[in-house]
Amino acid sequence: MPGEFELIRRFFERPGVAGRAALGIGDDCALIGAGDEGALAVSTDMLVAGRHFFDDVDPEALGHKALAVNLSDLAAMGARPLSFTLALALPNADEPWLAGLARGLFALADAHGCELVGGDTTRGPLNLCITVLGSVPPAQALRRDRARDGDDLWVSGALGAAAWALQRRLETGAWPVGTEPALDHARARLERPEPRVALGLALRGLAHAAIDLSDGLAGDLGHLLERSSAAAGVALGAVIETAALPIDPVLGALPQARCLELALAGGDDYELLFTAPAGARGAVLAAGARIGLTLSRIGRIEPAPGVRLSGPDGRPIPFHARAFDHFL
């Protein structure tokens, strides 16, 4: 069966049709128009019960996450959030549940000055679809397709905790009743990701290319390389120095190979992966310091296709990861 990206390519991309949009399907956001106030960045994400969240999820956390994954797309574009629409299919009108959802949604929306301007409510299997709008000067947009040979590869925050929490939950079938500090932290990373909007804004004019980490670093990096290779007309790849990967400290007790797998193929991190010229190292670190977010230089872009791992001794490490795909 074809995968999600293959489906989109086959049925919904139309390379022969010239569009008006400055940037269409295939990036974190589409870019529309280009007036003085900047292009409009648009992105849509749909969350389905049993696939993107557990049926017993705290509705407040769900409201947070539904908007957060959309704001993360704006962040990966360097766009400033403006407004959003919410479409909701609900199996029933459970009022305390809806009140919780609205609380989580509006707390995050208000923190980012992002206004709910419209939507739709219908009865049906639980489904949340948010479309978010943001603004960005077109020349400063952090597109996926602008990585260049020799760029440093950077990632924000720490990786792997969300995927670890998800796997723990899938193995045990329920969250533990008492507190368990490492898992509680990891679960918060899974359920309440913080979209890196401030970082996206700080990277305008500094980063060459960016993508947010939703499907796992290796796979998302693959998307960035594929688009950048096509745009540059040369095959670009990347080497990742495993010792530089910011593995979340709560994974400290796990074997090294397991940590690598969670960080590279785990998904749900919602950190930003970006490239920048070597000359911008100081400015990138200063941007991170200014917004209080650790930025790690984890490798570089090379003129050979593929993603390679390099161990602490500089020798290659074999690794076969693939991005999460809803249809594989």
Added chain:
Amino acid sequence: MPGEFELIRRFFERPGVAGRAALGIGDDCALIGAGDEGALAVSTDMLVAGRHFFDDVDPEALGHKALAVNLSDLAAMGARPLSFTLALALPNADEPWLAGLARGLFALADAHGCELVGGDTTRGPLNLCITVLGSVPPAQALRRDRARDGDDLWVSGALGAAAWALQRRLETGAWPVGTEPALDHARARLERPEPRVALGLALRGLAHAAIDLSDGLAGDLGHLLERSSAAAGVALGAVIETAALPIDPVLGALPQARCLELALAGGDDYELLFTAPAGARGAVLAAGARIGLTLSRIGRIEPAPGVRLSGPDGRPIPFHARAFDHFL
């Protein structure tokens, strides 16, 4: 259990919070910004299998309708279509089905110069969520809340056929195998509504208020009156002259009361209901003639709340209709 509009009001409208949008929740579209190129009109509609369409629907018709109901919201705002996003939850990756969906979607999109700029695909119970963007000069937007006492009440096209087809299908459980001209016409009205985009554009600067007919004329008129009353600070109502209602000719064999019920409470017509000053009658009729669409003057706005029906002899006709509500 609270209804759809009550749910939205209770959990998602925030009267105390000042928004940046020129027009937020409660109209056919939100209006954002107001640059030289006009405000951006935004609307979202979600279609759920078994609720908005039958499981055996022709995917090409579904692709058409999913976009049509969104374009209808732009039409009701007087907005010109620009672009849209599509989020899809699919139970499986059925390729012929997806190819049909894409065909119906793009045929209508191309007819209106509306570009697919992004989206999301996931596995889940069948659900289509489209967000559409359009442009309109803010002062010419056809808002719901601008009806005035003494305005003529107009409706485009013919009413009731879609609702009749839907009821026939619900009664018989399947579409007939052979052709049945009246039902075939009515089914096309149900499955392939034509969004009245050209009419919306022609009514800029001419109509006072407008709404598209999705839930039934009586209920949708109620929304228009409610918003206009609140905006004007006076209770506005309407009288409808039943003899002037453009009942679809395919309903000719049905009893008069049944035709009235279908036209007033049936829903799914996707015609435009609008108000305009009496002095604009000639201009409105000329606009209809120019775009080849019949426009019927069906009544007027009055300074007394409620919707009243007036028979051919001028005497009131009792009628109790309510709009379709997904949660009642």
